[in-house]
Amino acid sequence: MTFEEIxxxxxxxxxxxxxxxxxxxxxxxxLSRVGVGKLIIADFDVVNETNLNRQYFFKHQLGEKKxxxxxxxxxxxxxxxxxxxxxxxxxxxxxxxxxxxCDIIVEAFDLAEMKQMIIExxxxxxxxxxxxxxxxIAGWGKSNEIRIxxxxxxxxxxxxxxxxxxxxxxxxxxxxxxxxxxANTVLEILLNxxxxxxxxxx
Amino acid sequence: MKITLxxxxxxxxxxxxxxxxxxxxxxxxxxxxxxxxxxxxxRKEAYDNTIVKDGDDVMVLHLVTxx
Numbered sequence: 083m084t085f086e087e088i089x090x091x092x093x094x095x096x097x098x099x100x101x102x103x104x105x106x107x108x109x110x111x112x113l114s115r116v117g118v119g120k121l122i123i124a125d126f127d128v129v130n131e132t133n134l135n136r137q138y139f140f141k142h143q144l145g146e147k148k149x150x151x152x153x154x155x156x157x158x159x160x161x162x163x164x165x166x167x168x169x170x171x172x173x174x175x176x177x178x179x180x181x182x183x184c185d186i187i188v189e190a191f192d193l194a195e196m197k198q199m200i201i202e203x204x205x206x207x208x209x210x211x212x213x214x215x216x217x218x219i220a221g222w223g224k225s226n227e228i229r230i231x232x233x234x235x236x237x238x239x240x241x242x243x244x245x246x247x248x249x250x251x252x253x254x255x256x257x258x259x260x261x262x263x264x265a266n267t268v269l270e271i272l273l274n275x276x277x278x279x280x281x282x283x284x
Numbered sequence: 285m286k287i288t289l290x291x292x293x294x295x296x297x298x299x300x301x302x303x304x305x306x307x308x309x310x311x312x313x314x315x316x317x318x319x320x321x322x323x324x325x326x327r328k329e330a331y332d333n334t335i336v337k338d339g340d341d342v343m344v345l346h347l348v349t350x351x
Contacts, residue, residue, distance in 0.1 A: 105351045194316040194347040201318055201347075205325040219350045231290075233320050233343045246350035257351075 088273060089117035093162075095272050096120040098184035100172055100200055102148040103127070104252055105216045106190030107138035107155075108261035113268060114156045114163040121156070124168035124180055125149050136254040172196075174203045182208065186271055188264050189215045194245075201236065211235065214267050219260045220244040220252050228259055230267060239263040285338035299338065303331040306342065316347040 097118050099106045102125035110121055125148045129139045143151040149167035156165055168180055172191075177200065181187050187208070189200050197215055204213045218228070218240035227241040240260050246252045285299050289310065296309070303319055303326060319326045320343040326334055336342060 101351060103351050190351055192349060192351040194349045197347045198316055198318065202325065202327070215345075215347075216351055217346060218348050220348075231343075231345065233345075234323050236318075236320070236345075238345050240348075242346035243348065244350070245348040252350045 083273070088269075091273060092117045092269075093119040095186075096122065096184045097268055098122045098181035098187040099124075099190055100177065100181070100187060101125055101190035101192070101196075102152050103133065103190060103192055104136040104254075104257040105219070105261045105264065106188070107148070107152050108136075108258050109188050109190060109265045109268075110152060110156060111138050111159060112262050112265035114160045114165075116265075116269065117160070118163065118268070118272075120164040120166065122166045122168070122180060122184060123149055123152060124170060124172050124177075126169060126171040136252055136257040172200070174199055177203055178207045181211070184211065186212045186214065186268050188268065189213060190261070190264070192246075205236070209235070212237065212271050214239065214264045216240050216260045216264055218242045218244050219257050220246040220250045222253055222256060225256075225259060228256070228263065230263060237264075237267050239267065285336075287336055287339065288341040290343055301336050303334045303336060303342075306336055307331065307344070310344075312344050312346075314346045314348070318345040318347060319343070320345075 097113055099110050102123050127148050129143045129146050129148055129151050139151050147169050149169050153165045153167050191197055212235045214237045216239050221244050230239045286295050322341050
């Protein structure tokens with residue numbers, strides 16, 4: 083497929099991103115660059131100095147809401163991407179409404195408990211929607227331990243081992259690998275599915 | 285019995301195991317895990333009374349903080 087063909091498929095799709103931190107901000111930027119038509123992004127947090135070692139924000143944005151700062155940044159990269167933002171903390175009640183019209187959901191939370199919450203909610207209330215989790219991104223090196231595993235509609239990207247701590251912080255390179263692996267999985271699902279549909283129609 | 289555990293075929297001496305037994309035997313000691321049996325998500329409360337039988341497909345995913 084040429085990039086023009088890829089863009090013409092992606093522009094008709096919507097991807098939900100749950101969280102606008104290290105995983106969410108980098109994944110959203112990658113998806114916008116390649117031409118995904120619409121992104122729905124939710125987060126309650128503000129940009130903090132300690133975020134700048136991995137998250138797609140700028141120094142002058144400290145103190146701004148992450149969702150609006152990210153929307154501005156994406157608009158400067160590709161204004162054709164429609165960005166819907168929700169400045170709130172996602173939970174089992176509100177996330178279904180926010181993401182029900184997405185083709186795919188990318189989980190980009192920090193806490194393991196929140197990752198569990200979105201998996202349980204999606205599998206019971208949005209069972210047909212692919213859900214792409216990030217789990218295990220801390221530290222540096224060991225790129226080969228980062229992998230992807232799939233079980234039906236559930237995809238999990240990361241090493242499933244390294245937990246963030248003061249001695250093992252999340253850093254741009256490894257967080258970026260996993261965020262882009264999540265974005266790459268989105269493309270794999272959207273492009274392969276549509277490609278197959280086309281073959282099938284012929 | 286033989287089951288598929290995380291896409292790998294594994295053999296156990298017993299013919300039946302609960303999910304809790306299986307997690308202990310296989311050293312899945314992470315704080316937060318997701319268990320799917322034959323593609324279906326299993327809630328934590330069901331680990332003690334869900335029986336794994338010959339031929340079942342069990343997937344255990346680890347959820348760790350960081351993002």
